[in-house]
Amino acid sequence: MPLTDTTIRNAKPKEKPYKLSDGNGLYLLVKQAGKYFRMNYRFGGKSRTIAFGVYPRVKLKDARQKCHDARALLERDIDPMQYKKEAKFRKREQAENSFEKIALEWFLKNKHTWTEKHAKTIMSRLENNIFPWLGSRPIDDITPSDLLLVLRRIEDRGAVEVAHRTKQICGQVFRYGIATGRAGRDISADLKGALMPTKSKNLSAITEPVKVGELLRAIDGYSGNFVTKCALRLAPLVFLRPIELRHAEWSEIDLDNYEWKIPGPKMKKKRPHIIPLSFQSADIFKEILPLTGDGRYVFPSIRSNDRALSENALTAALRRMGFEKHEMCAHGFRGTASTLLHENGWASHLIELQLAHVEKNSVKAAYNHAEHLEDRRKMMQWWADYLDELRAKK
Numbered sequence: 001m002p003l004t005d006t007t008i009r010n011a012k013p014k015e016k017p018y019k020l021s022d023g024n025g026l027y028l029l030v031k032q033a034g035k036y037f038r039m040n041y042r043f044g045g046k047s048r049t050i051a052f053g054v055y056p057r058v059k060l061k062d063a064r065q066k067c068h069d070a071r072a073l074l075e076r077d078i079d080p081m082q083y084k085k086e087a088k089f090r091k092r093e094q095a096e097n098s099f100e101k102i103a104l105e106w107f108l109k110n111k112h113t114w115t116e117k118h119a120k121t122i123m124s125r126l127e128n129n130i131f132p133w134l135g136s137r138p139i140d141d142i143t144p145s146d147l148l149l150v151l152r153r154i155e156d157r158g159a160v161e162v163a164h165r166t167k168q169i170c171g172q173v174f175r176y177g178i179a180t181g182r183a184g185r186d187i188s189a190d191l192k193g194a195l196m197p198t199k200s201k202n203l204s205a206i207t208e209p210v211k212v213g214e215l216l217r218a219i220d221g222y223s224g225n226f227v228t229k230c231a232l233r234l235a236p237l238v239f240l241r242p243i244e245l246r247h248a249e250w251s252e253i254d255l256d257n258y259e260w261k262i263p264g265p266k267m268k269k270k271r272p273h274i275i276p277l278s279f280q281s282a283d284i285f286k287e288i289l290p291l292t293g294d295g296r297y298v299f300p301s302i303r304s305n306d307r308a309l310s311e312n313a314l315t316a317a318l319r320r321m322g323f324e325k326h327e328m329c330a331h332g333f334r335g336t337a338s339t340l341l342h343e344n345g346w347a348s349h350l351i352e353l354q355l356a357h358v359e360k361n362s363v364k365a366a367y368n369h370a371e372h373l374e375d376r377r378k379m380m381q382w383w384a385d386y387l388d389e390l391r392a393k394k
Helices: 005-010 060-075 080-096 099-113 116-129 144-156 160-179 187-191 209-220 226-238 242-246 279-292 313-320 332-343 348-354 373-392
Strands: 018-023 026-031 034-043 046-055 259-262 273-276
Touching: 018 060, 026 060, 034 060, 034 080, 046 060, 046 080, 060 080, 099 116, 099 160, 116 144, 116 160, 144 160, 144 187, 160 187, 209 226, 209 332, 209 373, 226 242, 226 279, 226 313, 226 332, 226 373, 242 313, 273 373, 279 373, 332 348, 332 373, 348 373
Parallel strands: none
Antiparallel strands: 018 026, 026 034, 034 046, 259 273
16 A cells, blocks of 8 residues: 555654555555664565655655656666765766866965955855856856856946946856866857956046146145055156055165166066166155164055055045046056156157066066066166156246
């Protein structure tokens, strides 16, 4: 007689285990420890038993479906127990090759090369935008249309640039999967042109010589924190990104040879960079040396000598001096230098080298940090003298 839910629920354990049959080899094994669905069958001339789970976690209807599936396998001359073992193996193998696992592995391999803020941004974009939909999928099963669907969700909420950045991150994960033998190709490359284009952002910079002079005089008259003022005075002279300037360390400064050598991990493009110091730049370092020279950072935080100047310090100082967001930002000093040096006839390759822009040829770029150093030294001194001239004109 087939089993019923009532029969199973009311079955009480006895001194010895016993079986309640349902048919087709399916039965309930009642023991002191619990109630277990089992199925007896024959394969290859041998009697075998396969387990379907524990009641009530597995319901009677589920056990019958598993029994039906097992019988269907037997009709195809497949051992249900062996098939179950292989399915578990396939599931483990899929988990090992899942997009999320490979992405996390890639992240940990590269995390030490990024700033803490950049690492958090990358992980946030993966966790919020990719993992919920594609994380558990085997990386080689993901198609371009699968990835595009996920990226379109980001795009649809108006975060077009985030969609493009996330696509780039996914591309790096796919390429890591290829390198480690778990992915066939980078499918993100198929999505070129599929997303809405991003609007180009021009970082605000003052490039008119007269207004540059006004900016320099305003910096000289800045009445705020002395460390911030020194960083502001140095910013126009060295062409660095704000984060690279703020994290200047005394161990990198060679005032005897008038050079600032920044190690690769601290630069945006991860390549070592040399800044020939003009006399004016060196004087700023000498001026602040008695105040911060005993610590690690040239421009320490106002709150702690163990931390660099905050990322908002330079921008906030520019706003206090009356320069609006659309006029000038901390990053804009690079644009000022690039524009006016080009206008004054300096060679583009020297300017690009000093701006630490990476050559498309990676082999050539590996040696560029010291290339044309003497020519760059002349350019940097000319630039500092030129800024003095602009400062003096009223």
